[in-house]
Amino acid sequence: MTISDKPLLPDDPSDAQGTDKSNPMPEREAQSNSAGASTDAPSISLTPLEHAEAWLALYLDAALSAEEYRWTQSHLGRFEAAAYLASRGRLDDAHRNAIVATFEAARAREQAIAKLFAGLSGEVKRRNLPPWLDNGLSYGDPDGALTSAILRAGEQCGVQGLDAWWTGIGDELLKAVDSGALQGMAVALWCFNVARSDSAVQLPSICAAVEAIARPRLNISPTEQVWPWITETGEFDAARFAFYKFASVRCHWKSGFGDDAEDFELLIDSQSPEGYWKDGDQASHLVTAATVLLLCSWRPPGWEDSVVRAIEWLSKQNSDGSWNDEDNLDPGFRTAMVACTIRVARNALVTKARTLPNWDGDWLTYDGVELYQPDGRAKNRIKVLEAFQEEGWPTSILDPLEPDPTGNRRRQTVEDLNSKQDVLRFYCPGNKEKICWEER
Numbered sequence: 065m066t067i068s069d070k071p072l073l074p075d076d077p078s079d080a081q082g083t084d085k086s087n088p089m090p091e092r093e094a095q096s097n098s099a100g101a102s103t104d105a106p107s108i109s110l111t112p113l114e115h116a117e118a119w120l121a122l123y124l125d126a127a128l129s130a131e132e133y134r135w136t137q138s139h140l141g142r143f144e145a146a147a148y149l150a151s152r153g154r155l156d157d158a159h160r161n162a163i164v165a166t167f168e169a170a171r172a173r174e175q176a177i178a179k180l181f182a183g184l185s186g187e188v189k190r191r192n193l194p195p196w197l198d199n200g201l202s203y204g205d206p207d208g209a210l211t212s213a214i215l216r217a218g219e220q221c222g223v224q225g226l227d228a229w230w231t232g233i234g235d236e237l238l239k240a241v242d243s244g245a246l247q248g249m250a251v252a253l254w255c256f257n258v259a260r261s262d263s264a265v266q267l268p269s270i271c272a273a274v275e276a277i278a279r280p281r282l283n284i285s286p287t288e289q290v291w292p293w294i295t296e297t298g299e300f301d302a303a304r305f306a307f308y309k310f311a312s313v314r315c316h317w318k319s320g321f322g323d324d325a326e327d328f329e330l331l332i333d334s335q336s337p338e339g340y341w342k343d344g345d346q347a348s349h350l351v352t353a354a355t356v357l358l359l360c361s362w363r364p365p366g367w368e369d370s371v372v373r374a375i376e377w378l379s380k381q382n383s384d385g386s387w388n389d390e391d392n393l394d395p396g397f398r399t400a401m402v403a404c405t406i407r408v409a410r411n412a413l414v415t416k417a418r419t420l421p422n423w424d425g426d427w428l429t430y431d432g433v434e435l436y437q438p439d440g441r442a443k444n445r446i447k448v449l450e451a452f453q454e455e456g457w458p459t460s461i462l463d464p465l466e467p468d469p470t471g472n473r474r475r476q477t478v479e480d481l482n483s484k485q486d487v488l489r490f491y492c493p494g495n496k497e498k499i500c501w502e503e504r
Contacts, residue, residue, distance in 0.1 A: 115385030116403040117154060120145045123386075123396050124159055132162045135170075135196045135214060137205075141396025143213035148400040150220035153491040153500075160221045167223045170195055192232035201236055201254065202245045208257035209397070216261050227267060233258065234269030241277050251277060252292070252304040255311035256354055271315040278308045300327075302334035302341055303351045310358040328364045331355065335370055339377035349387055349398055352378060353405040360412035368413060375409045378402050411459075421488060421501070423453040428485070430503075435485040444477040448490075448499060460500040474499065 127133075127142045146163055149155040173195070197204040197211065205211045211233065215226055237254055240246040246254060255274050264270045280291045293304035305327060340347040341355050356374050359367040381387050387402045388395030421430045428436040428449055438445050444465055451464035463474050474492055478499060481490045489504045 112379045112381050112385075113403055113406055116381065116387075116399050117149065117152065117385075119385035120149055120396065120399055120403070121154070121156075123399070124149070124155075127396075128159060128162060133159075133166050135166065135194070135210075137210055140210050140213055141394030141398075141400070143210070143217045144394075144397040144400040147213055147217040147220050148404055150217065155221070163217050163221045164223060167218055192228050193236060194229050194233075197233070197236070200245060201233075201240045202250070207250055208254035212257035212260050213397070215264070219261065219263055226263060230258070230261070230264045230267050231269045233264075234267060234271075234273040237273045238276060249304060252307035256307035259311035259314040265314045265316075274311045274315045278312050300330045300334070302331055302355070303343055303348070305331060306341070306351065306355040306358045310354060310361065313358065313361050325364075328366075332366070332370050335373065339373035339375075341374075349378065349402055353401050356405050356409050360408050363412075371409050371413065375406055378406060419503075420457040421452070423449040425450075428488075430487050433487070435487055436481075438484070442480070444473065445481055445484075448477055448481065452501065457501070459502070460498045463497055463499055 124142060124145055127139075133139055133142055133146070143163075146155055146159055150160065194211065194214070196214075201208070215229065218226055237246070237258070241251055255277060258264045258270055259274065278292060293301045293308055295301050309327070335341055335355075336347065338347075339352075340349075341351045342348055343351045352374050356371055356378070359371050378387075381399075381402070386395050386399045388398055419431045421428060421435075423429075426437060427434045428438075438449075447464050448461075451461050452458075455461055465473050465477065468474065471492070478490045478492055481488075487504060488501055490499060490501050492499060
């Protein structure tokens with residue numbers, strides 16, 4: 065039975081107001097904890113997301129029974145889908161264990177090689193890069209999508225110690241651009257893809273690489289500088305701009321980035337009446353998704369209308385819940401990418417109008433309704449509610465409970481909070497270090 069032959073899971077009404085844990089950039093949290101909130105913000109139906117997550121789960125089940133997970137371009141969609149579902153707390157243990165096993169096997173090989181070199185005379189200097197990039201970035205991963213998907217999947221599945229690889233990638237990215245091994249759109253895509261990782265954008269080597277690469281280059285005249293999203297004919301390339309600008313915003317590079325107002329106007333002018341952006345002459349899910357992610361992070365004046373139009377176009381998926389037409393992107397990659405983008409956009413559009421829960425030390429309330437009154441014995445539940453209240457109810461907080469290597473204490477506390485009321489959903493995302501909430 066193929067994926068398309070399998071029946072879809074029914075729509076989950078409990079997720080009808082879900083917020084985005086797959087968000088590749090930190091959400092701007094609401095500044096107040098008002099029980100009343102405006103309802104005039106743009107809204108987006110989550111039905112396409114329910115279908116997409118159901119399709120992705122079936123897609124991964126078929127993949128696991130075939131070849132599991134391997135660090136090759138043919139498995140790009142599997143890692144992207146796994147990263148997305150894990151970030152939503154919906155990746156099952158079989159897939160999580162398979163992904164963790166790939167990293168454990170790689171580390172075992174690295175240790176064996178290090179042991180071999182230790183027995184040789186002389187010092188052998190090795191690049192600190194993941195195995196699929198041993199022959200260089202342009203050869204192992206032409207646009208950075210595979211690297212980003214694999215490492216983000218590892219991060220979401222709780223794999224530790226990936227900073228060394230990200231640091232090596234940042235260093236190698238600069239070298240590849242300076243040597244000409246990576247050029248044009250490939251450079252813009254590498255910047256975009258590495259910036260999708262929350263871990264990567266915290267590292268100096270990644271931020272330094274993005275800042276150095278996104279700076280203007282000298283033109284024919286020694287005094288004339290041209291930004292890298294301007295084509296050889298002097299035209300504004302919206303796709304390259306979206307990729308570079310997203311990476312720069314994510315890496316917190318605020319200074320010297322051209323004329324924001326003029327660039328925003330050019331970006332909006334390049335949006336089609338139907339809501340999409342093009343890759344060359346063709347409507348592109350990838351470029352449209354990247355531009356939406358940029359606008360939701362950048363938030364220049366007037367960004368909302370453009371995002372709503374783009375999401376209306378992106379939401380036109382196949383009847384089985386996937387997106388897999390018009391170009392050669394893996395359907396698993398495209399479906400996870402678009403689903404992530406829709407969630408980010410929905411979350412960004414409703415952030416200012418959100419109703420936030422309230423914990424007064426006695427009752428947990430939401431929209432003026434009393435939901436749950438724990439007794440004094442529910443110490444862990446109270447501790448979680450206190451932490452959320454203290455931080456102003458962001459969508460996620462670091463686990464405030466006593467350290468527990470098994471994670472059982474966190475999971476049990478979340479299950480208890482969910483069993484005591486049916487309005488809010490608490491859950492643990494894939495990285496196992498946070499507790500999240502959303503409206504059911």
